Amino acid sequence: MLVTAPSATASRPKVSIRGAAKQFGKMVALQGVDLELQENSFTCLLGPSGCGKSTLLNMIAGFAEPSAGQVLVDGLPVKGPSADRGVVFQEYALFPWRTALDNVAFGPMLKGRGKAEQQEIARRYLALVGLAGHEAKYPGNLSGGMKQRVAIARALANDPSVLLMDEPFGALDAQTRETLQEELLRIWEQDRKTVVFVTHSISEAIFLADRIVVMATRPGAVKEVFDVEIPRPRERSDPEFVRLEREIKLLVRAEVQKLGVI
Amino acid sequence: MSATTLTPDMAAAERPPSPWPRRLADAGMRCLAILIFIAIWSVVSLGNQYLWKFFNPLLLPTPIDVVRAGIEAVQTGELQANIVASMRRVIQGFGIAAIAGIVVGLAVGTWRPLEKLVEPMIELLRPIPPLAFLPMMVLWFGIGEMSKIAFIAYAAFFPVFTTTVEGIKFVDPVLVRAASSLGASRMDLFRHVILPAATPSIITGLRLGFGLSFFVIVAAEFIAADSGLGYMINDARTFFLVSQMLLGAVVIGLIGFVVNILLRGVEGWLLRWRVATRG
Numbered sequence: 112m113l114v115t116a117p118s119a120t121a122s123r124p125k126v127s128i129r130g131a132a133k134q135f136g137k138m139v140a141l142q143g144v145d146l147e148l149q150e151n152s153f154t155c156l157l158g159p160s161g162c163g164k165s166t167l168l169n170m171i172a173g174f175a176e177p178s179a180g181q182v183l184v185d186g187l188p189v190k191g192p193s194a195d196r197g198v199v200f201q202e203y204a205l206f207p208w209r210t211a212l213d214n215v216a217f218g219p220m221l222k223g224r225g226k227a228e229q230q231e232i233a234r235r236y237l238a239l240v241g242l243a244g245h246e247a248k249y250p251g252n253l254s255g256g257m258k259q260r261v262a263i264a265r266a267l268a269n270d271p272s273v274l275l276m277d278e279p280f281g282a283l284d285a286q287t288r289e290t291l292q293e294e295l296l297r298i299w300e301q302d303r304k305t306v307v308f309v310t311h312s313i314s315e316a317i318f319l320a321d322r323i324v325v326m327a328t329r330p331g332a333v334k335e336v337f338d339v340e341i342p343r344p345r346e347r348s349d350p351e352f353v354r355l356e357r358e359i360k361l362l363v364r365a366e367v368q369k370l371g372v373i
Numbered sequence: 374m375s376a377t378t379l380t381p382d383m384a385a386a387e388r389p390p391s392p393w394p395r396r397l398a399d400a401g402m403r404c405l406a407i408l409i410f411i412a413i414w415s416v417v418s419l420g421n422q423y424l425w426k427f428f429n430p431l432l433l434p435t436p437i438d439v440v441r442a443g444i445e446a447v448q449t450g451e452l453q454a455n456i457v458a459s460m461r462r463v464i465q466g467f468g469i470a471a472i473a474g475i476v477v478g479l480a481v482g483t484w485r486p487l488e489k490l491v492e493p494m495i496e497l498l499r500p501i502p503p504l505a506f507l508p509m510m511v512l513w514f515g516i517g518e519m520s521k522i523a524f525i526a527y528a529a530f531f532p533v534f535t536t537t538v539e540g541i542k543f544v545d546p547v548l549v550r551a552a553s554s555l556g557a558s559r560m561d562l563f564r565h566v567i568l569p570a571a572t573p574s575i576i577t578g579l580r581l582g583f584g585l586s587f588f589v590i591v592a593a594e595f596i597a598a599d600s601g602l603g604y605m606i607n608d609a610r611t612f613f614l615v616s617q618m619l620l621g622a623v624v625i626g627l628i629g630f631v632v633n634i635l636l637r638g639v640e641g642w643l644l645r646w647r648v649a650t651r652g
């Protein structure tokens with residue numbers, strides 16, 4: 112049984128965000144964000160829709176540049192996307208013309224690995240996400256949950272040190288969602304990475320994260336940071352879980368109300 | 374922590390292909406439709422010849438007459454020679470159009486400044502029916518093979534070019550992001566994301582372009598040719614050989630039909646992943 116609190120074991124900041132802001136034209140999407148994410152920690156970005164969660168994640172991924180401030184990974188400013196920062200999208204973003212196996216082999220292929228090695232790696236990661244036997248299927252033949260498993264395997268097969276996930280389970284039904292949350296933790300505990308996981312589900316954040324970054328709206332900013340000390344595996348009925356859930360809910364509700372009628 | 378039980382949800386099981394009896398029924402319906410068409414044609418032709426005598430029977434021969442004309446034309450070798458002449462022009466002209474359309478389309482689709490330059494020119498030329506340029510092509514390239522090939526190439530260029538550009542424009546940006554976060558360079562993106570994503574659209578353009586090549590070659594051969602199926606029809610007209618004119622039309626129809634089946638086969642194979650996506 113693993114009972115270590117990862118925030119206690121790791122200490123080096125993997126991702127540092129210093130005074131980062133993002134503007135789209137005149138609209139300020141994100142303002143004055145300061146965050147340090149410890150190596151191999153699991154952070155959830157939580158907040159209502161439109162508060163800039165994806166914007167922040169995209170800046171770490173290198174899809175967007177901050178309008179002000181800095182985003183550093185391993186102490187170096189982020190300059191565009193890189194194979195060392197894997198991304199999992201809500202829309203799965205699988206290549207429909209590639210089989211599950213070839214989707215997962217994409218990263219190793221780009222790295223110039225031999226065909227046999229690519230396949231071996233892809234097979235291993237598909238098995239890790241519980242999709243052994245589905246190698247030859249095209250994404251069009253997979254359910255939403257299976258597609259997201261392939262997408263996770265594809266990101267992991269590159270062995271990135273940072274894993275960025277933007278509402279990865281947002282389009283899945285409740286049952287599939289909880290199963291995938293458990294499996295994500297199982298995988299992460301076997302093979303630690305620095306994970307940044309965007310969600311607007313409070314219970315998902317408490318179930319998964321070492322740290323929860325609750326975000327403010329109008330303009331987007333960090334509102335409050337919670338360290339979750341409940342040992343894993345966490346029970347949703349645990350009194351501490353319920354208490355934290357209620358506390359965060361009040362906080363998020365205040366942010367939603369700032370948006371007016373929704 | 375012990376491994377959780379794995380329950381990949383199997384909601385999207387593969388769909389079985391349509392069962393054999395239904396496919397047979399489909400094929401049967403098609404044959405029936407063709408037979409009914411031939412029957413109506415025969416009735417109108419024979420009825421006119423022997424019963425109501427509305428128009429000169431020479432104007433509408435029976436299907437049998439057309440078949441007879443076909444056998445005769447095959448025996449003299451004329452039909453084969455004309456088919457080969459037309460097909461040769463179509464293949465050369467379409468080949469040029471396909472290469473030029475894809476290459477220019479890819480360049481325009483991936484490089485914005487070029488798009489701003491080329492797009493207005495194309496938009497200016499496209500609404501003009503290619504036939505309007507045929508007499509000019511004959512002036513420029515002479516009455517030989519060159520003018521026909523150039524004409525086909527010109528006409529078929531547009532659908533290939535347009536669908537290639539569209540295909541690239543509508544590549545899902547999230548796929549590009551996914552690939553670049555996996556370490557793809559610009560060249561990788563082009564080769565492994567943009568090109569495959571645009572392929573269905575490009576293939577549609579190729580099919581349209583091939584159809585159009587066929588469409589315009591007949592017209593070109595009416596005007597300036599001494600061989601080919603269009604020439605055969607026009608030549609038969611001057612001698613009032615209506616069966617032979619109809620024969621030309623039927624042969625063109627049959628070739629188009631067969632080529633379309635072949636192209637769809639190639640398409641189905643290249644885009645086999647799509648069957649799944651549609652299901």
Ligand SMILES: Nc1ncnc2c1ncn2[C@@H]1O[C@H](COP(=O)(O)OP(=O)(O)O)[C@@H](O)[C@H]1O
Pocket residue numbers: 135140158159160161162163164165166167331
């Ligand atoms: N490319 C863009 N151009 C203009 N506005 C954008 C762009 N991306 C995001 N925004 C705006 O920035 C705000 C934050 O967006 P986003 O980060 O996607 O929020 P979240 O992921 O929390 O729902 C929203 O108001 C959104 O409309």
Ligand SMILES: [Mg+2]
Pocket residue numbers: 164165166277
């Ligand atoms: Mg978002």
